Amino acid sequence: MTNLSDNKAKVIASIEKIALKRDRYIRRSAYYYKNLVRFFRFCIPDGSRVLEIGCGTGFLLNAVKPGHGVGIDISPTMILNAKKNYPHLNFQTIDAEALDLTETFDYVIISDTLGYLEDIQKVFGAMRKVIHPNTRIIISYHSFLWEPLLWLVQKAGLKMPHQRLNWLNRGDLINLLQLEGYDVVKTGRRFLMPFYIPLFSWIFNKYLAHLPLVNTLCLTGFIIARRPEDRTKAGKPLSVSVIIPARNEKGNIEDAVLRVPEMGKHTEIIFVEGNSTDDTLDEIKRVCEAYKNKRDVKWMVQDRKGKGDAVRKGFDHASGDILMILDADLTVPPEDLPKFYDAIATGKGEYINGTRLVYPMEDEAMRTLNMMGNKFFSVMFSWLLGQRIKDTLCGTKVLSAENYRKLAANRSYFGDFDPFGDFDLIFGSSKLNLKLIEVPIRYRARKYGETNISRFKHGWLLLKMVVYAMNKIKFIH
Numbered sequence: 399m400t401n402l403s404d405n406k407a408k409v410i411a412s413i414e415k416i417a418l419k420r421d422r423y424i425r426r427s428a429y430y431y432k433n434l435v436r437f438f439r440f441c442i443p444d445g446s447r448v449l450e451i452g453c454g455t456g457f458l459l460n461a462v463k464p465g466h467g468v469g470i471d472i473s474p475t476m477i478l479n480a481k482k483n484y485p486h487l488n489f490q491t492i493d494a495e496a497l498d499l500t501e502t503f504d505y506v507i508i509s510d511t512l513g514y515l516e517d518i519q520k521v522f523g524a525m526r527k528v529i530h531p532n533t534r535i536i537i538s539y540h541s542f543l544w545e546p547l548l549w550l551v552q553k554a555g556l557k558m559p560h561q562r563l564n565w566l567n568r569g570d571l572i573n574l575l576q577l578e579g580y581d582v583v584k585t586g587r588r589f590l591m592p593f594y595i596p597l598f599s600w601i602f603n604k605y606l607a608h609l610p611l612v613n614t615l616c617l618t619g620f621i622i623a624r625r626p627e628d629r630t631k632a633g634k635p636l637s638v639s640v641i642i643p644a645r646n647e648k649g650n651i652e653d654a655v656l657r658v659p660e661m662g663k664h665t666e667i668i669f670v671e672g673n674s675t676d677d678t679l680d681e682i683k684r685v686c687e688a689y690k691n692k693r694d695v696k697w698m699v700q701d702r703k704g705k706g707d708a709v710r711k712g713f714d715h716a717s718g719d720i721l722m723i724l725d726a727d728l729t730v731p732p733e734d735l736p737k738f739y740d741a742i743a744t745g746k747g748e749y750i751n752g753t754r755l756v757y758p759m760e761d762e763a764m765r766t767l768n769m770m771g772n773k774f775f776s777v778m779f780s781w782l783l784g785q786r787i788k789d790t791l792c793g794t795k796v797l798s799a800e801n802y803r804k805l806a807a808n809r810s811y812f813g814d815f816d817p818f819g820d821f822d823l824i825f826g827s828s829k830l831n832l833k834l835i836e837v838p839i840r841y842r843a844r845k846y847g848e849t850n851i852s853r854f855k856h857g858w859l860l861l862k863m864v865v866y867a868m869n870k871i872k873f874i875h
Contacts, residue, residue, distance in 0.1 A: 406493075406516050410472055413514070417475035420455045421483070429594040433603065434509065434538065434618070435461040437588065440874050441536055441622070441831060442505050443808060449503040449528055451494045451521070452511030456480035459487060459507070468503070470494065472514070497524035502533065509538045513565060522578040531627035531745070532800075534831050535580065538620045541587070542567060568619055580623045583833050584784040587616035604873050610781070622831050626745030635663040636743055639718030639799075640735065643708035643819075645672030647726035648681045655689050657732040658724065661739045666694040666718060669726075670708040673700060705793075706819030713802055721802055723819070725793035730754075734839045738796040747835025748801060749827040751787060752794035754841035778864055779824070782872055785834045787824070791860075794839065795823055797832070804830055812870055821863050828871060 416423075424431050438458065442448060445465035453459050453469025454476050460467070460483070470492040471477050480489040492498070495517055506525060515521055525535065540548065542565050566574075572582050590607035591599045607616050629636060638661045642654055651669070658667055669686070671679045682697045689695055698715065700708050713721050720742055724732060730752055741750045775790045797805075805826035812825050827834065 403516060406472075409514050409516075413473040414475050417455075417473055417479060420476065420479065421457070424455075424457055427592075429599070430589070430592045431457070433589055434458065436874060437538070437620070438462050438507065438509070438536065440829075441534070442507075443804075446504040447502070448505045448507060449499070450507040450509070451497075451525075452508060452514060453477075453480060453489065456484045456487060456489060458509055460484045462505075462507070468499065468501075470497070470499075494521045495524060497521070497527060499528050502528055502530045504533055506533060506535045508535070510540065512537070512539050512571070518566065518571075519574045519577060522574055522580065526578070526625065529625055531625065533624065534583070535575075535623045536620065537571065537623070538618055539566075539571070541617055541619055543615065544617050568621065571621055575621070575623050579625055581626050581833060582621060582623050583831050584622040585620065586784050587613050587619050589618040590616050592617050608872050624831075624833060626833070628745045629743045630740075631744075636719040636739075637664040637717070638662050638666070638720045638722060638739060639712075639716030640665065640667050640722045640724050641670060641709060641712030641716065642667065642724050642726050643670050643672060643705045643712070644674070644678055644682065644726035645705075645708075646674045646676050646678060648674070648676045648678045650726050650728050651678065651681045652685050652688075653728060654724065654726060654732060655685055655693055655695055657728070658693075659733060659736055661736055662718075662720065662743070664694065664718070666696065666716070668712045668716060669695070669697040670712045671697060671699045672703065672705070672708055704818065706822055709819035709823075710806075713799075713806075716799065719799055720796060721799055722796045723794055729842050730792065730794045730839050731842060734837070735794075737837045737839075738794065741835050741837055742796055742798065746833075748797065748832035749823070749834045750796040751789065751824075751834060751836045752792035752839050753789035753836040754792050754839060775860065775864070782864065782867060783824070783828045783834070785828070786836075787834060788836055790824060791820060792839070793820070795820065797823070797827065801827070801830060801832060812867070818860075821860075821867070825867050825871065 435458065439462055442462045444463045447466045448459060448462055448464035450459040450469045453471050456469050459469045464487070467487040469480055469487060469489045472491070472493050474491045477489045477491045494515060506529060512518060529535070545565070568585055572585070575582060588607055589603055590612070591602040593599065606612050640658055644651065655667060658665065669682045671682055679699065686695050686697050698711060700711060709723055720739065722735060722738060724730065724735065738750045738752070741747050776788050779787045779790045805823070808829060809822070809826065811829060812822070
């Protein structure tokens, strides 16, 4: 590294002084680092390709268990120690502003490093060389509110001394990311009590730290970002599979085939029949035969019960790049599906959710209690997921087949708990840190049959799933 500025030279000198003591400081603050590792391991699946910028002696990079891990740091001594500590990982002395690696990664970590960077925007610009459209950049930083206490802890020798060049807040970081073309997926705060006091630390960090207002007092902030790709501008049209779970929907089957538009380079329609008590299955067979020369339309029958099982079976047999769910009651107009296609194909979102709560509805389209339930779950889920979601129960949901396969591979984290399918996809997408976008639709009253949803029975089940998800997503400590 040549032509260093005075500020950067001072940073390197200060880090070099304490490089041999770095692991000792980590052990002294074991409770803090244990919490930090838990957060990053929640965000990063084992075996991923991971780059850490400002890796120090390699402690965090090793802890997330990468399949291929690369750490860079501006301090030669830090890198020398990292190579000794974790010889199975790749460590290099590189200035993040001049990042020149020739490979891409699934995750880029910048943890407690921003204060040492002279030009953060330049670093964000350089990162474009090492990411792909599905890469997630995970940034953690300390709140400025804690600076006086951190200074005291540092003077007491409990925290590593440092030469800070900046102290940016969340708004500053989001602005810099957006200037370099990144899209912020999530932001949040965690870790209210960095010192271990039996029981109290557990209560404060697992529960109180996530409450509104109290949350603003947390020590650690985080940002998860991505750099979207517009597949339409790249000349990469996508194929589409529209999955239609159908139980007692005989009168809507032919309409569904007639009204689902052709999207992308090819559109297939897959009916998944749910052991109906009317003649839905016979009607599906008739319609598939009648339109086999005009549309790519298929059918199958569920082995089990529930919309969730139908969606999973349809997705497992789908051939499209993009997977869509369309309820067979057609209360969400099939003609609106191209809006969902455009949202995902242009990179605006990765998990596209319909919302029925923007435009006025037809009379009898949604009962008052259902509306109240939807609004309640909207507030709960926006807080739970860290992303705004207005209508959790709209049946039309869209994601890529690639992301669905990742979601399915990690399904064991939540388990097979959702008979509807909506929450399996919502929670799974949140775990993958997919960008959630909602598409407003005009919700129609059904013209045939009756709803398969019981407001009170299923409402109670949904509430239990929310409580369950809190402990799997929010209260991970």
